[in-house]
Amino acid sequence: MSASYLLKRLGLICYTLIIVSLLVFGITQVLPADAAVMMLGENATPEALSALRAQMGLNDPIWMQYLHWIGGVLRGDFGTSLRTGQPVGPTLLSALGTSLQLTVLTLLFMLMLAIPMGIVAAVRRGRIADLAVSLVSYIGVSLPEFVTATIAVLLVADWWQLLPPVGYVPFSEDPAEWLRHLVLPVVVVSFILIAHVSRMVRSELVDVLQTDYIRAARLKGLRPRRVLIRHGLRNALLPTITIVALDVGYLLGGVIVVEEIFSIPGIGRSLMSAVQSRDLPVIQAGVLIMAATYSIANFAADLLYAWLDKRIQYD
Amino acid sequence: MPLNRRAFLSSTVALAALAGTLPSLARAATPEAGGTLRVALDQAVSVLHPQLSRVNPEYLAAELLYSSLTRLTRDMQAEPDLASDWTSNDALTEWTFTLRSGVTFHDGAPCTAEDVVASFTAILDPDMASPGRNNVGPIETVEAIDPHTVKFTLSTAYADLPVALAYNNARIIPASVATGDYASLRGMANGTGPFRLVSYEPDRLVVVEKNPDYYDPARPHLDRVELRVFPDLGAQVSALLAGDIDMIATVDANDYMRLDGQDGIDLLRAASGQFCNVNFGTDIAPFDDPRVRQALALTVDRGTMVDFMTEGFGTKGNDTPLNASYPYFKPVEQREKDIAKAKALLTEAGFPNGLEAELIASDRPAIRGKLAVALREMAKEAGITINVTTMPHATYLEQVWKKGAFYIGFYNMQPTPDGIFKLLFTSDAAWNETRWNNPDFDALVDKARAVTDPATRTDLYTQAQALMNADVPALIPAFFDVLGAKRTWLRDYDIHPRASLYRLDHAWLTAEAPTRAG
Numbered sequence: 023m024s025a026s027y028l029l030k031r032l033g034l035i036c037y038t039l040i041i042v043s044l045l046v047f048g049i050t051q052v053l054p055a056d057a058a059v060m061m062l063g064e065n066a067t068p069e070a071l072s073a074l075r076a077q078m079g080l081n082d083p084i085w086m087q088y089l090h091w092i093g094g095v096l097r098g099d100f101g102t103s104l105r106t107g108q109p110v111g112p113t114l115l116s117a118l119g120t121s122l123q124l125t126v127l128t129l130l131f132m133l134m135l136a137i138p139m140g141i142v143a144a145v146r147r148g149r150i151a152d153l154a155v156s157l158v159s160y161i162g163v164s165l166p167e168f169v170t171a172t173i174a175v176l177l178v179a180d181w182w183q184l185l186p187p188v189g190y191v192p193f194s195e196d197p198a199e200w201l202r203h204l205v206l207p208v209v210v211v212s213f214i215l216i217a218h219v220s221r222m223v224r225s226e227l228v229d230v231l232q233t234d235y236i237r238a239a240r241l242k243g244l245r246p247r248r249v250l251i252r253h254g255l256r257n258a259l260l261p262t263i264t265i266v267a268l269d270v271g272y273l274l275g276g277v278i279v280v281e282e283i284f285s286i287p288g289i290g291r292s293l294m295s296a297v298q299s300r301d302l303p304v305i306q307a308g309v310l311i312m313a314a315t316y317s318i319a320n321f322a323a324d325l326l327y328a329w330l331d332k333r334i335q336y337d
Numbered sequence: 338m339p340l341n342r343r344a345f346l347s348s349t350v351a352l353a354a355l356a357g358t359l360p361s362l363a364r365a366a367t368p369e370a371g372g373t374l375r376v377a378l379d380q381a382v383s384v385l386h387p388q389l390s391r392v393n394p395e396y397l398a399a400e401l402l403y404s405s406l407t408r409l410t411r412d413m414q415a416e417p418d419l420a421s422d423w424t425s426n427d428a429l430t431e432w433t434f435t436l437r438s439g440v441t442f443h444d445g446a447p448c449t450a451e452d453v454v455a456s457f458t459a460i461l462d463p464d465m466a467s468p469g470r471n472n473v474g475p476i477e478t479v480e481a482i483d484p485h486t487v488k489f490t491l492s493t494a495y496a497d498l499p500v501a502l503a504y505n506n507a508r509i510i511p512a513s514v515a516t517g518d519y520a521s522l523r524g525m526a527n528g529t530g531p532f533r534l535v536s537y538e539p540d541r542l543v544v545v546e547k548n549p550d551y552y553d554p555a556r557p558h559l560d561r562v563e564l565r566v567f568p569d570l571g572a573q574v575s576a577l578l579a580g581d582i583d584m585i586a587t588v589d590a591n592d593y594m595r596l597d598g599q600d601g602i603d604l605l606r607a608a609s610g611q612f613c614n615v616n617f618g619t620d621i622a623p624f625d626d627p628r629v630r631q632a633l634a635l636t637v638d639r640g641t642m643v644d645f646m647t648e649g650f651g652t653k654g655n656d657t658p659l660n661a662s663y664p665y666f667k668p669v670e671q672r673e674k675d676i677a678k679a680k681a682l683l684t685e686a687g688f689p690n691g692l693e694a695e696l697i698a699s700d701r702p703a704i705r706g707k708l709a710v711a712l713r714e715m716a717k718e719a720g721i722t723i724n725v726t727t728m729p730h731a732t733y734l735e736q737v738w739k740k741g742a743f744y745i746g747f748y749n750m751q752p753t754p755d756g757i758f759k760l761l762f763t764s765d766a767a768w769n770e771t772r773w774n775n776p777d778f779d780a781l782v783d784k785a786r787a788v789t790d791p792a793t794r795t796d797l798y799t800q801a802q803a804l805m806n807a808d809v810p811a812l813i814p815a816f817f818d819v820l821g822a823k824r825t826w827l828r829d830y831d832i833h834p835r836a837s838l839y840r841l842d843h844a845w846l847t848a849e850a851p852t853r854a855g
Contacts, residue, residue: 056735062466070464105383106539107523117540175575187575188567190541285567287541295381295540295568300731 031324035317042313043095043306047088050302060300061104091306101303105296110307114292118274118311120190121281121288124211125273127204129266132212132219137262139216140223141255147228155220162217171210171283178206190286207284211277215269222265226258260331267323271316368829372846373561373853375582377573381540381566386522387508388460388467393586394564396505396837401545401562402443403508403528404552406434406453406487407499408840411607411833413664413752415499419448419509419529419552420487429494429787434502436485440552442511443526443533450481455512457489465519469506471767472756474498494787496794497753504752505837531557531842541566551842558845577602577822580851584823587836590648593820605821605832610662610750610757612654613646613708615696615812618742620772623694628686630809634672635679636716642814645711646704650820654813657802658748658757662816662834665754665785665795669803679719691720697744698725699733705745708814739770746770746811750835754798758782762810773810826850 058074075081079090094101100110143155179187185206191199230236231254239249278290285291289308296304378394387399406420420434440448457479460467475492482488489498501507511527526534529552532545543564547557565582567573574592576582578599588596596602615633617624624630639653652660659666683691696712698705706727713723728737737744751757759766763782764774778801785797821832830844 053731059735060731070466073464105381107384107520108539113539172571175571179575180578183579186581187579188569188572189565189576189581283569283572285541285565285569285572287538291568292540298730299383 031321035314035321038317039310039314043092043310044088046306046309047091050305051084053300053302057104057300057302060302095307095310100307103296103301103304105299105301105304110303114289114304114307114311117287117289117292118315120192120286121274121277121290123193124204124207124277124281124286124288125270127208128211128215128273129270131208132215132269133266135212136216136219137223137259139220141227141250143220143224144227144231144258145250152224155224159217159221162213165213167210167214167277167279168283170213171206171280174206174210175283188283188285190284203284207277207280207286210284211273211280215273218269219262219265222262223258226261227254230254230258256330260327263323263327263330267319270319274312274315274319366828368558368843368845369847370558370845371560372850373563374559374584374827374841374844374846375563375565375853376841377567377576377582377585378564379567379570379573379587382537382543382564383539384523385526385534385537385543386520387510387528388456388465388469388506389523390506391468393837394566397586397839397841398543398545398564399505399508400530400839401532401841402526402530402534403510404440404530405503405508406436407503409500409503409752409833409835409838411831413500413834415503418503419453420502423499425498429496429498429789430491432489432491432498433482434487434489436487437552438485440529441550442529443548443550444511445550446511448509448511448529449484450487451484452509452512452515453487454479454481455515456509457507459510459515459519460507467506469504471760472501472504472751473507474501493783496786496789497755500752501756532562535561553842557842559841562841574822577824580824583827583846583850584830585821586839587832588820588822590650590820593650593822594648596822601825603823603825603827605823605830606650607819607832607834608652608660608662609817609819609834609836610658610660611817611819611836612658612748612813612815613704613817614658614746614748615708615712615814616741616744616746616771617810617812618740618772619774619810621742623686623688623692624742626686627808628682629688629692630812631807632679632682632686632719633712633716633721634809634812635675635682636719636721637712637812637814638674638715639672639814641715642708642711646707646815647817650818652816652818654815655802655806656809656811656813657805658761658811658813659754659798659802660816662750663754663757665791665798667795667799669799669806672806674715676718683719683721691722693722693724694743695724695726697733697737697741698727699730699737699745700727701730702747704817705747709745712812712814739768749837752835754801755782755786758801762805771810773808775804775808775810778804824850 057078057080058071062070062074079087091101098111100114103110103113139155143152146152175187178184186203189203191203193200236249236253239253274289278294281288281291282294289312292304293308296308380392380394382394382398384390384395385398385402387403390396390399404419406418407415408418410416419436419440421437423432423434425432436450442448457476459465460469460473461476474495474497476489477492478490480488509529510522514522514527524537531548531551533548535544535546537543544561546561547559551557567576570589570592573585574595577585593604596604617630619625634656643649643651643653653671655669655671696709698709700706709725713725716723751760759782761768761770762773763779781797781801785794788794819832819834819836823830826847826849828845828847830841833839
């Protein structure tokens with residue numbers, strides 16, 4: 023992998039983020055809500071509103087407002103929340119940290135289940151185990167999170183009372199409670215991803231196991247387990263990495279529902295309440311941070327891919 | 338036994354409580370001290386600033402941390418808080434409040450008349466944009482007579498001032514903040530309330546602990562209160578059932594029914610003056626014709642409306658904002674469904690073949706949409722075709738509220754008839770969303786402000802109601818009860834008809850409550 027490729031990719035990420043920033047800024051401009059009204063409330067006098075508008079630079083031309091905003095972002099200043107008056111950056115980064123905890127735990131849990139399930143299904147193709155895995159996958163992709171979450175809370179928390187139903191406790195406060203509170207959301211989010219990834223592993227592995235080099239390896243007399251893991255899995259897992267990278271993006275953006283249901287103060291929930299209250303600086307920064315995280319996850323996946331498969335040459 | 342000041346005070350307070358509340362005391366037993374109370378809130382506490390708070394979770398936080406001059410009891414009477422007593426001149430235009438002595442802010446500084454003056458000056462300053470500016474009464478000036486006496490001079494006679502001063506935003510902040518960095522209280526707190534701030538995360542958790550220097554040594558009973566934000570309503574209920582939280586500030590009818598009959602749960606319910614209204618732009622055709630408004634009001638089956646909108650947890654409305662939850666209330670004749678009369682009125686108004694109109698509802702709370710759809714179906718019978726449009730709340734506020742011709746409003750109960758009339762329906766109302774201008778109505782409301790005799794006030798408000806009922810600037814088909822729920826181990830907490838008041842300084846936890854690390 024060449025240095026110029028790396029630079030090109032990083033350039034592409036910057037380019038994407040600029041486009042995203044323009045889009046999100048443009049969209050928030052046309053939202054039917056006046057930032058000054060949102061901040062001061064319906065009771066504010068016209069004089070107070072116009073004073074605040076001037077102070078917030080809302081009377082400046084749009085391009086100047088954009089440059090002002092993006093300049094702040096580049097300096098690490100994401101502005102001030104209209105709702106709470108707190109700086110946006112630290113609040114959103116802390117929310118992102120919470121979402122990342124959920125993401126990492128989910129990925130670990132999901133991979134621990136999905137890869138073995140995919141392998142079993144591929145090896146026992148057409149038999150009961152394969153059908154069982156397919157069934158679980160179909161259910162997984164068909165049920166939206168709010169349904170699985172509701173069922174999970176009802177069974178595990180309400181009826182059996184094994185785990186706390188909702189809420190979030192920071193790791194620094196109480197590690198055991200932190201884990202206990204994250205189990206249900208992790209399982210719920212994993213469900214849909216397990217379906218996704220185990221099917222991918224299965225179909226890739228099925229393809230790989232039919233290739234000539236696997237047949238050759240078998241004919242050489244290698245033990246089946248070694249053939250499967252050393253030669254089969256290594257090749258079958260490569261495309262899975264791309265899927266997992268996409269899932270990271272999904273996890274960071276798409277778990278809004280789960281964060282909402284389980285009251286986890288992650289970035290999805292921050293964005294959701296920002297949209298509800300038209301908290302424009304939070305919406306703008308939130309979308310930008312998510313886009314950046316998504317781009318970086320994809321970039322990392324490509325790097326990992328190349329590192330695992332030396333035949334892949336990027337230039 | 339030597340009787341020190343603290344013991345003496347607490348015993349007199351206990352005696353006073355005993356004298357006032359014997360029946361409830363029989364059930365309640367003696368409050369136990371200590372414990373951590375967990376409260377579920379459905380929205381973030383976006384600001385701690387008591388004068389800038391706008392939604393119930395923020396009101397609750399402010400109530401824990403700050404005091405006002407007066408407080409509102411469950412039957413809407415003013416009782417002492419920072420002010421120990423008050424008097425007025427005969428004209429009800431000058432009010433003098435005596436402050437408790439020895440009260441301190443959480444940082445140790447004394448709370449004096451100067452702080453009260455500075456606090457009200459800030460509330461009344463248009464540039465500070467406190468939502469309470471229109472609700473604290475017709476105050477012209479506030480002055481400190483001495484460190485413990487404050488005089489309010491009003492622009493008109495106002496009998497309800499002590500009640501108005503209990504308004505959620507009328508809380509006392511230090512003069513140094515009121516005249517200095519006013520916004521600094523958005524994220525920190527320095528009040529005289531029963532609790533002090535421990536930590537604050539707007540979207541997740543607010544923690545307060547007992548204020549050991551609170552002016553009433555007998556209260557609060559709790560060591561700590563945690564306000565936990567649960568944006569998903571179902572999550573609140575699950576957490577309550579699991580014993581993870583102790584009370585839900587407000588639940589909707591469905592969750593209320595889900596909690597009914599569960600072990601360890603007390604349901605809380607109070608009849609209230611909370612309502613949804615259908616606003617008519619009385620300056621826009623065809624709703625500028627009272628006959629059209631009356632015709633629509635006649636299509637409504639109010640009993641069905643109560644069942645449909647509130648699942649039965651409500652009472653019939655009669656196109657005025659008052660009901661039996663308000664002081665000085667006497668009903669006027671109930672309007673009933675009468676399709677024939679509605680059709681006749683429409684014909685008279687020049688719509689013999691019915692009419693078509695667009696009714697706009699915001700999406701929050703969802704009950705607005707429900708009312709719109711119910712009205713659409715009921716109005717069909719009289720030949721009125723209603724097209725319902727729902728929109729996001731922010732869009733609604735920007736484009737429809739106070740401007741529209743036909744749209745749905747939603748209001749909390751105010752403490753007095755004057756409060757709700759002056760907020761929405763007099764010509765000079767802050768939120769006159771119907772642009773209804775009726776000089777006779779205005780005169781009646783103004784006259785009632787200047788009277789203290791309850792019978793006379795009741796009579797004046799009844800006449801005012803009759804005028805509204807006849808002219809129908811807004812259709813008010815139903816009132817909602819406010820609903821809440823708590824664990825049985827939480828005692829001496831009940832839901833307030835105003836919904837935005839909590840009085841958790843009286844609440845306490847029994848020994849069955851789970852112990853929680855502080």
